[in-house]
Each structure stands twice: as C-alpha cells, then as structure tokens.
Ligand SMILES: NC(=O)C1=CN([C@@H]2O[C@H](COP(=O)(O)OP(=O)(O)OC[C@H]3O[C@@H](n4cnc5c(N)ncnc54)[C@H](OP(=O)(O)O)[C@@H]3O)[C@@H](O)[C@H]2O)C=CC1
C-alpha cells in the first residue's frame with residue numbers, strides 16, 4: 058500500500074510542486090493537505106488547487122485534521138517548529154525543507170529528532186547534494202590557496218537570505234577547512250572594506266523574477282579559478298527529492314528509520330565513509 062503523506066504549506070509554491078511529485082510517485086500518495094489557519098484555501102479540493110484536477114481530498118488547516126504516515130513540511134520556520142513538535146508527539150517521521158531558521162528555532166526543531174526520524178535539508182535536489190560532495194573535494198584541494206565566494210540567485214518572492222543552500226554550502230567548505238562559518242562569513246560588502254582576508258567566505262545574494270534557484274561557489278586562486286554551479290529549472294527537482302526522503306524515513310516499506318537527525322545526503326547514501 059502507498060505511504061500516506063501529509064504536506065504542510067500546501068498552498069505555497071513547493072506545496073503545489075509536492076502535489077505533482079506525489080501524483081507521479083508509485084509508492085507515496087497525498088493523504089492530507091495542510092494550509093495556514095485562516096487561509097482562504099481551507100475546504101477547497103487539493104487536486105484542483107494544485108492544478109491537477111479534482112482529487113476528492115479537502116484542504117484542512119491543521120495536522121490534527123489529517124490522516125498520514127509521514128509529514129513533508131515546506132512552510133515557515135515558526136510553523137515547521139510547531140509541526141515537528143506535533144509529529145514527535147504522534148511518533149510520525151518528518152521531512153522539512155523550510156529554510157531561514159534562527160539558531161534557537163533550529164535547536165527546538167532538532168530536539169524532536171530524539172523522538173522521531175527527522176530529515177532536514179536546505180535543498181532536496183540530487184544535484185545540490187552532489188555539489189556538497191564536490192565542494193568538500195574542492196575545498197580540500199584548493200581551499201587554503203583560494204578566496205572562496207558563494208553567489209546565489211532566487212525569485213523575487215523569497216523571504217530569507219542568503220538561501221539555506223548557500224549557507225549549507227558555506228558550512229561544508231568551512232568545516233572541511235576547519236573554519237567556523239559564524240566567524241569567517243561575510244554577508245555583502247560596501248564602502249571602504251579594506252583588502253580581502255583570505256580566511257573569509259563571502260556571500261552574495263541576487264533576488265528577482267522567477268529564478269527557481271541558482272548557486273555558485275567560486276574558488277579564486279592566483280592564475281586560475283574553479284566554479285561549482287547548480288541551476289534548478291523546476292521545483293519538481295526539490296519536490297521529488299522530498300518525496301524520496303519521506304519514503305526513506307518510512308524505511309521503504311519496512312519499519313521506519315530510528316529516531317535521529319538526517320539530511321538528504323543520508324537519503325542518497327552520500328554520507329558513506331568510503332566517499333570521504
Ligand atoms: N529544501 C528545499 O529543497 C527547498 C526549500 N524551500 C523552502 O521552503 C519554504 C517554502 O518555500 P515556498 O513554497 O517557495 O514558499 P511559499 O511562501 O510559496 O509557501 C509557504 C507556504 O506555507 C504556508 N504556511 C505558513 N504557515 C503555515 C502553517 N502554520 N501551516 C501550514 N501552512 C503554512 C504559507 O501560507 P500563507 O501564504 O497563507 O501564509 C505558504 O502557502 C521556504 O523556506 C523555502 O526557502 C523552497 C524550495 C526548495
């Protein structure tokens with residue numbers, strides 16, 4: 058039987074993409090579509106709202122009104138923290154794609170991983186997670202001799218900056234080089250900045266139009282440079298990854314994973330020690 062998936066943030070850009078990804082999945086199906094309390098979408102047909110035709114599933118405004126095995130959450134930091142606590146209390150696995158958490162929100166979110174399997178990924182696409190792996194190699198080989206800059210571009214509606222993916226990329230590079238990202242990150246430059254400090258990792262943000270998501274990490278050395286770039290052209294790449302993660306959390310038809318904090322590299326088998 059198909060794994061029953063609830064989607065929180067159903068009315069958003071990713072919510073609709075998740076509806077399409079679940080429609081394409083052989084092993085998972087949409088069983089609950091959750092929107093913000095007070096949303097005008099409450100009571101509407103989920104399939105119609107997602108542009109997929111009538112589904113017979115009514116949109117609701119709380120997880121307690123839905124029936125599900127596993128939750129996929131792409132909402133806001135506040136809502137994700139609440140939803141994770143609900144899932145932990147109910148013993149249900151959760152895959153979270155929301156970005157923009159502050160340190161305290163992230164601590165509260167991850168505390169729930171003591172009770173249930175929780176997969177938190179700033180980017181669920183396969184390509185970005187492969188880039189994380191490539192970045193480790195690039196940082197190891199070139200990092201000490203290069204200036205490292207991270208550039209990201211997203212659509213005009215995005216509310217957090219830098220993107221969660223850019224921050225994850227910075228963390229991968231900083232960790233590989235034994236640097237503390239909180240100390241070396243430079244978020245934008247203006248005025249008399251002085252010369253660049255070699256140990257810093259710079260971030261630049263572009264917002265506009267309908268850009269789905271683009272990330273480049275530049276390793277700028279004397280006489281040469283390496284650029285590792287990922288460009289997403291469809292939100293389906295994120296949504297299909299999140300569905301894959303939800304199925305993985307459910308143990309792919311067997312018993313669910315043990316409680317713990319996982320990420321998309323665990324789902325893809327990219328955290329295996331033989332790859333390091
Ligand atoms: N990890 C990944 O691969 C990806 C992550 N993201 C991240 O996912 C998040 C969502 O992105 P996107 O879909 O573009 O944003 P949207 O703003 O389009 O969608 C977010 C939705 O969450 C809804 N929402 C807010 N509070 C609640 C609540 N309590 N319960 C249920 N729904 C709620 C909002 O409703 P309302 O509008 O009515 O307030 C909105 O419809 C962002 O943080 C983004 O950065 C995005 C793409 C990929």
Ligand SMILES: O=C(O)C1=N[C@H](C(=O)O)C[C@H](O)C1
Pocket residue numbers: 156179180211215219220221222223269270271
């Ligand atoms: O808000 C978005 O759209 C995206 N957000 C994620 C992020 O902040 O990294 C992932 C993706 O790039 C799209």
